[in-house]
């Protein structure tokens with residue numbers, strides 16, 4: 001029962017996770033920071049009285065005083081450490097990407113189903129006032145059918161970003177910009193436009209001398225009949241994420257905050273002008289009722305704490321076990337994490353074969369087992 005005792009494993013983005021825990025003192029208590037770089041771990045631990053520091057993930061997994069293992073490690077370590085933590089019956093928060101391949105993600109979902117621990121993949125971009133506005137419009141059946149969407153993930157990353165040696169590599173980052181940056185926009189699209197059923201993609205490496213892609217263009221079909229185009233680069237002048245969603249009844253444009261696209265209100269324009277007042281009233285009520293503190297990581301960790309309390313009281317299934325159709329929208333399920341890996345894999349398959357790829361992917365496809373292309377940029381140099 002709360003406060004849940006947390007170990008942050010990986011003290012880079014882990015610092016932002018700590019900020020969020022400090023905003024939820026009744027729900028979480030940081031008890032340990034684990035990092036091979038002890039100085040980095042200590043910088044975080046010093047912010048919390050009595051917080052321990054360790055270099056050993058094994059120590060974290062075997063410490064009975066830790067309820068939640070929060071994985072903020074380089075991407076290639078996520079699935080292995082998550083599996084070990086679930087096998088130790090810890091609850092797990094796992095930074096994106098949940099896994100490096102579809103097969104690894106499937107293994108993780110199997111372990112999660114057997115564990116007493118709950119696994120929650122991180123998709124903190126979902127949390128903010130705009131999500132409440134979207135949910136209210138959906139609940140009031142005001143959106144209409146999904147038609148078309150455009151997503152822009154136009155960020156600026158250079159040599160300083162890739163100075164971290166695991167970045168930009170297949171072995172360390174498990175992919176390029178599709179897995180590092182566009183993964184969030186594509187998750188938001190799946191949340192609001194429906195499950196992605198087919199993808200056609202082009203990927204390229206144009207901005208930095210790295211192994212993986214930093215540029216992409218995708219056409220995405222969803223099970224609601226929507227069609228989306230996604231434009232992705234790390235060579236833009238600024239960091240901008242923008243989403244436009246056109247439904248039968250409303251055209252929606254996101255705010256442009258790259259790190260928290262749902263933190264500020266979005267714009268909602270009625271196709272039939274006589275409906276604008278109704279839309280404004282529903283959006284206004286959702287905005288007024290929203291606690292803005294519950295944005296980004298704070299919102300996601302708050303949702304996890306609520307879920308854990310209900311789950312352990314026997315009132316909810318684990319997020320690992322709950323069927324997609326039943327999930328409250330504020331949860332991120334393991335299936336959502338797996339779907340994000342499957343989409344990226346399908347995009348690579350499409351780019352390499354020049355074909356449109358349907359989802360779900362047949363598990364016998366070699367790319368489900370290994371994403372690395374036959375020829376990498378490094379080979380070509």
Ligand SMILES: NC(=O)c1ccc[n+]([C@@H]2O[C@H](COP(=O)([O-])OP(=O)(O)OC[C@H]3O[C@@H](n4cnc5c(N)ncnc54)[C@H](O)[C@@H]3O)[C@@H](O)[C@H]2O)c1
Nearest residue numbers: 010011012013014034035036037072073074075095096097
């Ligand atoms: N959700 C988001 O918006 C978001 C933003 C940034 C990063 N991330 C994800 O977070 C993860 C970490 O990214 P980062 O920028 O913090 O990287 P980072 O390299 O800055 O930090 C990773 C830390 O893990 C430590 N580490 C590595 N191997 C270890 C081991 N075996 N045991 C203990 N510690 C170990 C490193 O010393 C390092 O301090 C990545 O997977 C990335 O995709 C997500």
